[in-house]
Amino acid sequence: xxxxxxxxxxxxxxxxxxxxxxxxxxxxxxxxxxxxxxxxxxxxxxxxxxxxxxxxxxxxxxxxxxxxxxxxxxxxxxxxxxxxxxxxxxxxxxxxxxxxxxxxxxxxxxxxxxxxxxxxxxxxxxxxxxxxxxxxxxxxxxxxxxxxxxxxxxxx
Amino acid sequence: xxxxxxxxxxxxxxxxxxxxxxxxxxxxxxxxxxxxxxxxxxxxxxxxxxxxxxxxxxxxxxxxxxxxxxxxxxxxxxxxxxxxxxxxxxxxxxxxxxxxxxxxxxxxxxxxxxxxxxxxxxxxxxxxxxxxxxxxxxxxxxxxxxxxxxxxxxxxxxxxxxxxxxxxxxxxxxxxxxxxxxxxxxxxxxxxxxxxxxxxxxxxxxxxxxxxxxxxxxxxxxxxx
Amino acid sequence: xxxxxxxxxxxxxxxxxxxxxxxxxxxxxxxxxxxxxxxxxxxxxxxxxxxxxxxxxxxxxxxxxxxxxxxxxxxxxxxxxxxxxxxxxxxxxxxxxxxxxxxxxxxxxxxxxxxxxxxxxxxxxxxxxxxxxxxxxxxxxxxxxxxxxxxxxxxxxxxxxxxxxxxxxxxxxxxxxxxxxxxxxxxxxxxxxxxxxxxxxxxxxxxxxxxxxxxxxxxxx
Amino acid sequence: xxxxxxxxxxxxxxxxxxxxxxxxxxxxxxxxxxxxxxxxxxxxxxxxxxxxxxxxxxxxxxxxxxxxxxxxxxxxxxxxxxxxxxxxxxxxxxxxxxxxxxxxxxxxxxxxxxxxxxxxxxxxxxxxxxxxxxxxxxxxxxxxxxxxxxxxxxxxxxxxxxxxxxxxxxxxxxxxxxxxxxxxxxxxxxxxxxxxxxxxxxxxxxxxxxxxxxxxxxxxxxxxxxxxxxxxxxxxxxxxxxxxxxxxx
Numbered sequence: 001x002x003x004x005x006x007x008x009x010x011x012x013x014x015x016x017x018x019x020x021x022x023x024x025x026x027x028x029x030x031x032x033x034x035x036x037x038x039x040x041x042x043x044x045x046x047x048x049x050x051x052x053x054x055x056x057x058x059x060x061x062x063x064x065x066x067x068x069x070x071x072x073x074x075x076x077x078x079x080x081x082x083x084x085x086x087x088x089x090x091x092x093x094x095x096x097x098x099x100x101x102x103x104x105x106x107x108x109x110x111x112x113x114x115x116x117x118x119x120x121x122x123x124x125x126x127x128x129x130x131x132x133x134x135x136x137x138x139x140x141x142x143x144x145x146x147x148x149x150x151x152x153x154x155x156x
Numbered sequence: 157x158x159x160x161x162x163x164x165x166x167x168x169x170x171x172x173x174x175x176x177x178x179x180x181x182x183x184x185x186x187x188x189x190x191x192x193x194x195x196x197x198x199x200x201x202x203x204x205x206x207x208x209x210x211x212x213x214x215x216x217x218x219x220x221x222x223x224x225x226x227x228x229x230x231x232x233x234x235x236x237x238x239x240x241x242x243x244x245x246x247x248x249x250x251x252x253x254x255x256x257x258x259x260x261x262x263x264x265x266x267x268x269x270x271x272x273x274x275x276x277x278x279x280x281x282x283x284x285x286x287x288x289x290x291x292x293x294x295x296x297x298x299x300x301x302x303x304x305x306x307x308x309x310x311x312x313x314x315x316x317x318x319x320x321x322x323x324x325x326x327x328x329x330x331x332x333x334x335x336x337x338x339x340x341x342x343x344x345x346x347x348x349x350x351x352x353x354x355x356x357x358x359x360x361x362x363x364x365x366x367x368x369x370x371x372x373x374x375x376x377x378x379x380x381x
Numbered sequence: 382x383x384x385x386x387x388x389x390x391x392x393x394x395x396x397x398x399x400x401x402x403x404x405x406x407x408x409x410x411x412x413x414x415x416x417x418x419x420x421x422x423x424x425x426x427x428x429x430x431x432x433x434x435x436x437x438x439x440x441x442x443x444x445x446x447x448x449x450x451x452x453x454x455x456x457x458x459x460x461x462x463x464x465x466x467x468x469x470x471x472x473x474x475x476x477x478x479x480x481x482x483x484x485x486x487x488x489x490x491x492x493x494x495x496x497x498x499x500x501x502x503x504x505x506x507x508x509x510x511x512x513x514x515x516x517x518x519x520x521x522x523x524x525x526x527x528x529x530x531x532x533x534x535x536x537x538x539x540x541x542x543x544x545x546x547x548x549x550x551x552x553x554x555x556x557x558x559x560x561x562x563x564x565x566x567x568x569x570x571x572x573x574x575x576x577x578x579x580x581x582x583x584x585x586x587x588x589x590x591x592x593x594x595x596x597x598x599x600x601x602x
Numbered sequence: 603x604x605x606x607x608x609x610x611x612x613x614x615x616x617x618x619x620x621x622x623x624x625x626x627x628x629x630x631x632x633x634x635x636x637x638x639x640x641x642x643x644x645x646x647x648x649x650x651x652x653x654x655x656x657x658x659x660x661x662x663x664x665x666x667x668x669x670x671x672x673x674x675x676x677x678x679x680x681x682x683x684x685x686x687x688x689x690x691x692x693x694x695x696x697x698x699x700x701x702x703x704x705x706x707x708x709x710x711x712x713x714x715x716x717x718x719x720x721x722x723x724x725x726x727x728x729x730x731x732x733x734x735x736x737x738x739x740x741x742x743x744x745x746x747x748x749x750x751x752x753x754x755x756x757x758x759x760x761x762x763x764x765x766x767x768x769x770x771x772x773x774x775x776x777x778x779x780x781x782x783x784x785x786x787x788x789x790x791x792x793x794x795x796x797x798x799x800x801x802x803x804x805x806x807x808x809x810x811x812x813x814x815x816x817x818x819x820x821x822x823x824x825x826x827x828x829x830x831x832x833x834x835x836x837x838x839x840x841x842x843x844x845x846x847x848x849x850x851x
Contacts, residue, residue: 018587024576028572028574028580187752189835189836226465254466259459274463278467373850374851532759532762548738550774553770557777
């Protein structure tokens with residue numbers, strides 16, 4: 001095929017590639033925003049996700065239980081608490097050091113796997129200093145639950 | 157250099173090479189920011205043989221590379237026009253082939269694999285590979301790895317690419333430097349065949365090649381002011 | 382197309398012949414894995430957790446050390462002039478060379494991954510993410526590497542220079558690739574990482590041939 | 603556009619440079635002094651970070667300048683590459699070390715600032731990491747210039763690298779932010795704080811103006827030096843060999 005045909009074919013290929021790259025980026029961004037669950041979303045799911053998930057929400061007041069020794073892992077104390085987004089709650093068990101900013105009533109994101117009883121066995125817990133650093137997604141999710149009024153001071 | 161897109165011409169078969177006029181006008185080339193060549197103008201018709209001479213390092217190779225479009229001149233223009241209808245400008249990738257002092261073959265490939273590779277690049281049919289190998293008497297060495305060839309044989313392999321390319325304008329740098337006298341005569345004969353078919357050659361060399369009616373050019377810096 | 386096909390076939394044949402680049406990449410890749418395990422010690426839990434990123438970094442470094450040869454070998458024996466002379470579009474030739482480099486160095490790595498994965502106690506469900514992310518990501522390494530190779534082609538030895546030039550440009554591919562390799566197949570970030578990796582490689586596939594061709598044209602004399 | 607080709611001829615450039623250099627230098631010193639005064643004495647300590655926030659007045663302009671210089675470098679490279687504008691190549695070449703200097707300053711002050719807050723000299727915070735990668739882009743560009751003996755060729759190749767680098771900066775920045783959010787969904791303490799109230803803004807803007815004019819004040823003489831160096835190099839060649847001409851025998 002002549003040089004001119006080759007050039008148009010190539011230009012066409014470049015456009016396809018550019019479009020595909022853009023599409024991939026946009027879909028990647030869209031799926032990543034909701035990549036954490038809120039307790040009520042978990043409840044509504046018919047089959048609990050088997051792999052590691054992220055759970056976002058507030059640590060329910062009074063739900064924090066320290067030092068409960070689990071038979072298997074004596075080394076670090078197991079902590080259990082429940083995370084709520086106003087709608088539903090999910091029990092969380094975590095063996096390891098809690099970040100010092102972690103307190104009841106504070107925003108938190110927990111990463112781990114759900115066991116058969118629906119309790120999240122967490123391997124990482126990420127706490128926030130104060131509200132305006134809470135990731136936007138958690139804020140939106142909490143607003144949807146009506147638990148969050150704009151500008152209201154939460155935590156210390 | 158305004159490059160008109162020409163339609164894909166039919167591949168010139170080995171019998172008749174297309175007739176092209178080569179012309180360079182007002183060429184100036186610099187290397188490493190240093191002016192090496194200035195106001196170079198030359199014109200060659202089908203059948204011509206242009207021989208470039210000059211002391212070492214004066215810029216013969218640089219000039220050949222500029223002719224072959226492998227080097228961007230500071231200013232001036234290199235043109236290949238169709239001998240039949242002078243208006244039509246031929247695209248360099250169909251008009252010229254450059255063979256420098258390096259033979260452009262891969263040592264790890266056999267001689268035949270190298271020839272086949274070039275044939276694919278120059279879109280040459282199988283017949284032309286056999287013809288080129290025969291013309292340079294390389295058939296006995298087809299299965300040798302190119303790295304094992306002597307310098308003379310390697311040079312003949314490099315020159316075989318000119319035959320495979322089958323393009324009207326040949327730019328060659330020191331073609332016969334490492335060839336024995338028989339091979340040298342044989343190569344000159346091939347050049348004469350190419351010229352008779354309407355092709356033209358521009359050769360930078362110090363050897364006194366018996367090219368009939370060759371036009372000798374001297375590259376010199378001591379030009380009368 | 383046959384010209385581009387010939388270039389790819391020639392480069393792959395050369396890479397797998399004696400002294401070619403292919404074996405070099407895989408051995409370097411294996412060595413990184415083994416050395417890392419030796420350095421970290423037999424703590425299986427730790428090794429298996431970082432096996433993915435270690436293998437990804439190994440693949441990146443293995444690709445990087447062989448970038449020097451993509452263009453230099455051709456320039457030194459004169460075949461670069463032939464490639465330039467016969468190519469309608471030098472960018473297409475650059476794309477072919479990048480593909481040939483990928484096939485010669487990255488493909489053997491991807492094939493060797495399961496063996497190394499076993500040695501580094503890679504958890505069973507991590508094989509697929511690792512192999513897939515390598516398959517999608519390594520072409521990007523060759524494409525960007527092609528630019529660096531073209532930039533330094535006129536220099537006698539430029540391994541270090543190539544490393545400095547490509548490392549920052551490799552950051553996105555390493556992040557998305559290793560990110561995908563580490564996350565479980567079901568996790569949402571796995572898909573997101575792979576998609577971003579693909580987008581970056583596509584972006585490189587458009588940018589790299591143009592930049593390589595421009596660099597080669599400036600390096601011709 | 604006539605300014606651009608005005609500047610193309612080095613002699614005229616040197617006249618412009620000599621003219622504006624004292625003014626630019628003066629402006630830099632003035633805004634620098636004012637900025638420092640405001641930063642150190644006349645602005646409130648941050649409600650969370652206390653006095654440590656004052657480093658911000660040195661850090662943020664430096665980080666901003668590192669990015670600005672890279673964009674100038676890429677722009678000048680493009681002009682130099684496309685229109686073969688010799689001065690643009692020199693400007694790009696001389697901007698690189700200055701840009702790298704700002705980047706190192708940004709990294710240094712960044713970690714100084716991080717120590718009191720994050721308790722570590724170096725935190726893989728998204729912004730700091732992007733600035734670190736930018737530093738490698740600068741180093742690669744400068745290394746390429748130095749590695750290639752022939753300046754004309756080096757200019758073209760470095761220009762290609764600068765443009766490729768520039769096009770990749772947003773991708774790199776995004777991937778580092780993504781990487782940061784992947785392992786630590788939201789950075790616990792954001793480096794520059796969500797909002798900067800008025801009192802802090804004036805010293806910051808003064809410092810940015812000071813950095814900018816300091817950059818220009820440093821750039822002009824280095825361009826002049828490079829131009830004279832190249833003129834010397836060319837003189838040295840010319841008298842030895844003259845360009846060859848072709849004469850038919």
